[in-house]
Amino acid sequence: MPTHNRLWYQKAAEHWTDALPLGTGRLGAMVFGGVATERISLNDDTLWSGEPGQNDYYANIDHTDVYQAVVKLLKEKEYRAAHDLISENWMGRVVNCYQPLGDLLIRWEHGSQAENYCRDLTLETGVSCVEYTINSVTYRREYLASAPDHVLGLHFSASSPGRITMSVELVSPHVHHHSNLCGYYCLHGIAPGQAIRYPFDQLESYKGNRHAKYPEVFTEDGSVREDARQVKYGGEIDGKGMRFAVALTYRVVSGHSNVVDGKLLIEGADAVELYLATGTSYNGFDRSPSRDGRDEVCEVLENLKGLDGKTWDNFQKTAVEEHSRLFGRVSFSLDSMNKKEFLPTDERIRCFDGTDDLGLIPLLFQYGRYLMISGSRPGSQPLNLQGIWNDMILPPWASNYTLNINTEMNYWPAETCNLSECAEPLFRLIQELAVKGKKVAELSFGLTGWTANHNSDLWRVANAVEGNPVHSFWPLAGGWLCQHLWEHYQFSCDRTFLETTAYPLMEGAAQFLNGWLIQNEDGDFLTPVGTSPENHFRVPDGNGGWMSAAMSSGPTMDMAIIRELFTNVLAAADELGIQTAFLDEISDKLPRLLPYQIGKYGQLMEWAQDFEEAEPHHRHTSHLYGVFPGNQITPETAALAEAVKVTLRRRGDESTGWAKGWRICLWARLLDGNHAHAMITSLLTLVESQGDQPKYGSGGGVYANLFDAHPPFQIDGNFGATAGIAEMLLQSQNGEIHLLPALPDMWESGSINGLCARGGYQVDITWREHRLHSCTIRATSGSGCIIRYGEARIHSEFDPGGSATLSLRDFSG
Numbered sequence: 001m002p003t004h005n006r007l008w009y010q011k012a013a014e015h016w017t018d019a020l021p022l023g024t025g026r027l028g029a030m031v032f033g034g035v036a037t038e039r040i041s042l043n044d045d046t047l048w049s050g051e052p053g054q055n056d057y058y059a060n061i062d063h064t065d066v067y068q069a070v071v072k073l074l075k076e077k078e079y080r081a082a083h084d085l086i087s088e089n090w091m092g093r094v095v096n097c098y099q100p101l102g103d104l105l106i107r108w109e110h111g112s113q114a115e116n117y118c119r120d121l122t123l124e125t126g127v128s129c130v131e132y133t134i135n136s137v138t139y140r141r142e143y144l145a146s147a148p149d150h151v152l153g154l155h156f157s158a159s160s161p162g163r164i165t166m167s168v169e170l171v172s173p174h175v176h177h178h179s180n181l182c183g184y185y186c187l188h189g190i191a192p193g194q195a196i197r198y199p200f201d202q203l204e205s206y207k208g209n210r211h212a213k214y215p216e217v218f219t220e221d222g223s224v225r226e227d228a229r230q231v232k233y234g235g236e237i238d239g240k241g242m243r244f245a246v247a248l249t250y251r252v253v254s255g256h257s258n259v260v261d262g263k264l265l266i267e268g269a270d271a272v273e274l275y276l277a278t279g280t281s282y283n284g285f286d287r288s289p290s291r292d293g294r295d296e297v298c299e300v301l302e303n304l305k306g307l308d309g310k311t312w313d314n315f316q317k318t319a320v321e322e323h324s325r326l327f328g329r330v331s332f333s334l335d336s337m338n339k340k341e342f343l344p345t346d347e348r349i350r351c352f353d354g355t356d357d358l359g360l361i362p363l364l365f366q367y368g369r370y371l372m373i374s375g376s377r378p379g380s381q382p383l384n385l386q387g388i389w390n391d392m393i394l395p396p397w398a399s400n401y402t403l404n405i406n407t408e409m410n411y412w413p414a415e416t417c418n419l420s421e422c423a424e425p426l427f428r429l430i431q432e433l434a435v436k437g438k439k440v441a442e443l444s445f446g447l448t449g450w451t452a453n454h455n456s457d458l459w460r461v462a463n464a465v466e467g468n469p470v471h472s473f474w475p476l477a478g479g480w481l482c483q484h485l486w487e488h489y490q491f492s493c494d495r496t497f498l499e500t501t502a503y504p505l506m507e508g509a510a511q512f513l514n515g516w517l518i519q520n521e522d523g524d525f526l527t528p529v530g531t532s533p534e535n536h537f538r539v540p541d542g543n544g545g546w547m548s549a550a551m552s553s554g555p556t557m558d559m560a561i562i563r564e565l566f567t568n569v570l571a572a573a574d575e576l577g578i579q580t581a582f583l584d585e586i587s588d589k590l591p592r593l594l595p596y597q598i599g600k601y602g603q604l605m606e607w608a609q610d611f612e613e614a615e616p617h618h619r620h621t622s623h624l625y626g627v628f629p630g631n632q633i634t635p636e637t638a639a640l641a642e643a644v645k646v647t648l649r650r651r652g653d654e655s656t657g658w659a660k661g662w663r664i665c666l667w668a669r670l671l672d673g674n675h676a677h678a679m680i681t682s683l684l685t686l687v688e689s690q691g692d693q694p695k696y697g698s699g700g701g702v703y704a705n706l707f708d709a710h711p712p713f714q715i716d717g718n719f720g721a722t723a724g725i726a727e728m729l730l731q732s733q734n735g736e737i738h739l740l741p742a743l744p745d746m747w748e749s750g751s752i753n754g755l756c757a758r759g760g761y762q763v764d765i766t767w768r769e770h771r772l773h774s775c776t777i778r779a780t781s782g783s784g785c786i787i788r789y790g791e792a793r794i795h796s797e798f799d800p801g802g803s804a805t806l807s808l809r810d811f812s813g
Contacts, residue, residue, distance in 0.1 A: 007345045008120035015689035017703035020121040022145040025377025028388035033119035033130040036112035040104040045381040045388045046282035048458040049195035050096035055461045063444045079549035086469045088207035094466040095457040097195040098399035102172030109165040123370045126323035146319035150303045154274040168264035178262040184247040193240030194232040197394045242289035243281040245296045277303040285460045329418040330754035334358040346704040354681030368722025382425035383410040387715040403477035404454040404533035409716040412723035415491040437462035449511030452477040470550035478509035479561040486568040490758040493781035510569045526554030526594040535618045537611030554608035556623035604643040617652045619659040628665040631733040657700030657708040661720020668727035673742035732757035736786035778803040
């Protein structure tokens with residue numbers, strides 16, 4: 001069995017963040033591997049609380065008067081007053097929460113004192129196994145999620161016949177009941193029609209019309225209703241809520257089985273196969289799942305009936321081949337004198353200091369790719385804050401789509417790491433957000449085009465939601481999301497995608513932002529009001545002291561996103577041969593956008609004024625967008641690049657897990673491989689799981705199962721790390737394929753195969769003793785490119801589907 005892409009442990013998972021993830025893109029599972037009791041936590045990516053329209057009250061309000069008042073206050077430098085005015089008049093209600101489906105519990109009748117215990121997950125195949133010995137009998141369990149079948153499969157065997165006796169039970173934290181439907185063991189349930197993650201005293205602290213936002217919580221006078229609860233089901237909330245079903249079919253070899261009192265009982269079997277499918281009444285982002293939903297039971301039965309005639313070997317072969325088709329596109333290895341693959345993964349993480357056991361870095365890299373394959377497939381929902389894995393009714397940050405960094409970070413590796421089709425759910429999210437966002441742009445701002453703010457959910461909320469405006473008021477999300485559309489075209493060269501999908505969405509986002517711009521007294525165009533997510537600055541409080549504020553005109557991140565979007569829209573229009581007056585207008589404004597500025601400490605200014613940060617070591621590095629994921633600031637723009645380095649040093653390396661992921665990418669783009677490696681080392685800090693409730697903090701790292709720890713768990717840091725490692729080894733954002741641009745001193749020798757470059761290329765690279773040994777570039781769409789190593793550059797031409805292999809000697813002429 002290969003070990004370099006394998007997570008393994010010598011004990012069962014005690015906590016949820018110790019368990020191992022499986023997924024079909026839609027169906028998610030977390031395998032605990034308990035000896036006496038196995039728990040498999042289940043998710044369906046369409047199972048959310050609430051229904052469409054619950055945020056429409058504030059989405060449909062005309063805010064133009066408020067907007068004018070806010071602009072006036074900002075011109076008068078009344079920053080805190082502007083903040084308060086937006087807080088009182090512009091914030092909607094909270095988004096809905098991604099939901100757990102339930103658990104599959106398997107209780108074994110063989111005792112609990114096991115020897116030779118091993119629990120693992122092999123990333124190449126997507127198969128998780130548990131093996132142990134009790135009373136001289138070896139038990140083996142295999143688990144895998146089949147994307148082609150939309151089914152979770154389990155296979156149990158023992159080294160002696162007749163030794164498998166167990167009970168199988170489906171449970172859920174939601175309102176539910178069991179049935180024996182068409183020979184299948186089923187659980188039927190309903191998700192909350194309301195799940196408000198904030199306690200009511202926190203809601204009361206926010207400004208605005210509480211009754212209008214939350215009529216189910218507050219009376220007209222603003223007091224809490226007697227029947228108010230954070231979570232409500234069905235009849236408690238006008239019959240709202242999504243239905244769901246999970247069903248199990250099974251095959252027993254040489255044993256007895258029966259369903260009794262809501263449990264499947266199996267006795268004296270040689271082997272057992274279990275197959276599980278899920279379904280919900282979700283029928284689209286704009287249709288009620290309770291009144292206009294799909295038949296969730298039919299969906300489940302259809303998937304299970306598709307297994308008729310399949311053996312376990314057939315099922316496993318189909319699932320593994322499909323998973324391996326994607327995973328096997330990229331391989332990565334680092335030579336290391338002290339490999340510690342013989343240690344359990346949690347021990348490897350605990351021992352890691354960045355100087356040896358470098359094989360842990362490719363494991364982290366490939367784990368990010370594994371999570372994308374398992375959590376995001378064409379037709380599924382996009383990855384949320386926790387991917388598709390969540391066990392809480394009120395999860396951290398609602399397990400939502402956070403659009404001011406986290407959702408985008410989830411998809412940073414998709415193109416470079418050869419998983420382009422896994423980004424399809426993100427593109428569909430953008431299309432659906434644009435529908436809602438068009439109404440918000442028109443009704444709230446009086447503008448054309450479309451917009452979205454910092455939070456959304458299954459129902460594609462586009463307006464500013466409940467919370468502090470430093471988080472919630474941020475109508476730039478559409479601009480950032482559109483970068484992914486342009487990047488997909490840059491890598492795939494898919495002109496049809498550009499013409500039919502990307503360009504209309506990019507143009508719409510640019511129309512809104514173009515209308516949103518104002519001019520300052522110097523003639524620069526800038527946003528009238530904005531934040532630098534999610535940081536504050538300090539302003540005088542009028543009493544000789546200081547207070548924090550967040551709202552100002554023209555924050556650096558706003559301008560970076562708009563500058564990039566306008567540039568990309570113009571490039572796309574040129575590619576498609578489109579000429580309009582609107583394009584002329586943004587072409588004229590582009591060079592007159594408020595430029596980057598360097599502040600009194602030599603740092604890149606975060607706001608249009610050189611404010612003091614209220615929190616100098618803040619986790620967000622929003623104003624560095626132009627370095628990564630953008631490409632406006634490069635080592636060639638030397639003064640700005642140096643200002644970025646000053647900014648990063650002032651921010652510091654210690655932060656949340658996902659913020660460390662972003663810093664890996666930033667240092668890679670600055671061609672500082674050693675600092676990027678230091679950030680990887682910092683991210684590979686073991687964060688101990690504690691209890692069933694999330695523990696919030698800023699000491700980021702990874703859990704025992706390599707999930708990113710904010711803490712608590714956020715999956716974006718996994719994807720940020722994978723993207724950053726790829727950036728260290730290959731970059732292509734500046735019109736050339738740059739080999740080993742940020743190779744750390746510690747990575748003396750290694751290889752990576754299958755990374756993708758813009759223009760339609762795949763690249764294999766091998767290096768020895770810190771120097772390029774060889775590279776092969778295959779043209780998937782491109783016909784010619786510049787290849788760079790160090791300061792040397794070679795121009796290569798390609799026949800369609802052709803390739804070129806180069807060595808260090810080719811760059812020495």
